[in-house]
Amino acid sequence: MPHTSTAGTPAPQAAARIRTHHLQQFKDSGTRFAMLTAYEQYAAQIFDEAGIEVLLVGDSASNNVYGNESSLPVTMDEMIPLCRAVARSTRRALVVVDLPFGSYEASPALAIESSVRLMKEAGAHAVKMEGGAFYADHVRAMVQAGIPVMAHIGFTPQSEHALGGYRVQGRGDDSLRLVEDAVALESAGAFAVLMEMVPAAAASAVDKAVRVPTIGIGAGNATTGQVLVWQDMAGLRGGRMARFVKQYADLRTELARAAEAYADDVRSGAFPAPEHSF
Ligand SMILES: Nc1nc(=O)c2c([nH]1)NC[C@@H]1CN(c3ccc(C(=O)N[C@@H](CCC(=O)O)C(=O)O)cc3)CN21
Ligand SMILES: CC(C)C(=O)C(=O)O
Numbered sequence: 001m002p003h004t005s006t007a008g009t010p011a012p013q014a015a016a017r018i019r020t021h022h023l024q025q026f027k028d029s030g031t032r033f034a035m036l037t038a039y040e041q042y043a044a045q046i047f048d049e050a051g052i053e054v055l056l057v058g059d060s061a062s063n064n065v066y067g068n069e070s071s072l073p074v075t076m077d078e079m080i081p082l083c084r085a086v087a088r089s090t091r092r093a094l095v096v097v098d099l100p101f102g103s104y105e106a107s108p109a110l111a112i113e114s115s116v117r118l119m120k121e122a123g124a125h126a127v128k129m130e131g132g133a134f135y136a137d138h139v140r141a142m143v144q145a146g147i148p149v150m151a152h153i154g155f156t157p158q159s160e161h162a163l164g165g166y167r168v169q170g171r172g173d174d175s176l177r178l179v180e181d182a183v184a185l186e187s188a189g190a191f192a193v194l195m196e197m198v199p200a201a202a203a204s205a206v207d208k209a210v211r212v213p214t215i216g217i218g219a220g221n222a223t224t225g226q227v228l229v230w231q232d233m234a235g236l237r238g239g240r241m242a243r244f245v246k247q248y249a250d251l252r253t254e255l256a257r258a259a260e261a262y263a264d265d266v267r268s269g270a271f272p273a274p275e276h277s278f
């Protein structure tokens with residue numbers, strides 16, 4: 001018998017994984033939950049341990065990992081390794097992944113095929129798909145195939161060229177269409193509805209119109225959950241921030257200071273010191 005035997009000692013209690021029905025409990029009990037993007041191991045671990053309920057492997061990886069100008073170029077083959085890293089690095093968070101542009105629009109069958117790859121090869125627990133009532137048949141087919149689907153309406157970045165740029169959606173009478181979209185997607189089986197850049201009043205109307213939890217980014221304070229891109233939230237990304245961002249740290253400055261201090265030490269010969277040498 002190996003001397004590492006743990007017979008008689010109970011296994012450490014694994015944190016229970018958050019599932020889609022737990023998000024429903026948040027809505028039903030009137031409590032909010034937090035969601036952040038994550039694209040790799042350490043951010044995923046840190047947010048998981050910090051109690052962030054939902055981690056999104058967003059197609060915003062296109063900008064925030066791969067350096068593209070928009071979310072359009074990112075591919076399934078680029079999303080899969082990121083999602084696998086996040087899924088492996090978490091114990092508690094629900095891991096949701098975006099279906100990238102081009103991986104679902106053509107048919108419900110294509111949406112199922114892409115989603116199955118993300119769940120089977122990358123360990124995602126659910127997928128998020130951009131689009132309104134037009135995609136209700138897609139959602140119905142995916143849900144029947146056993147794929148939990150989070151809907152994403154309002155400003156849908158993959159349609160930026162069709163929408164005429166990064167603009168608030170659902171102003172005025174358009175808020176009625178937003179409600180119709182959300183209701184159609186809920187009826188098709190979506191377990192949550194995410195809304196991006198819509199007036200707070202429109203988001204509140206949507207939240208009242210559906211039973212499932214809603215999640216907002218630039219959608220006011222009446223949704224069940226909120227989501228931000230983590231590099232925006234933590235101040236890692238430079239440049240101008242969208243209005244909906246609140247910055248909770250200044251990692252870009254912190255990391256630049258560390259890199260400069262390291263380079264100074266290398267140039268002066270202060271690093272490595274004897275304690276770093278053999
Ligand atoms: N780093 C990052 N953060 C994001 O929130 C994000 C991405 N990347 N990549 C994919 C999409 C693109 N998103 C964006 C990007 C910019 C604006 C923006 O500039 N909004 C302006 C205009 C709003 C208006 O008045 O119409 C703003 O000031 O908020 C909005 C959403 C959200 N997503
Ligand atoms: C901004 C969130 C909602 C997203 O879809 C992404 O990060 O790709």
Ligand SMILES: [Mg+2]
Nearest residue numbers: 058059060098
């Ligand atoms: Mg996205």
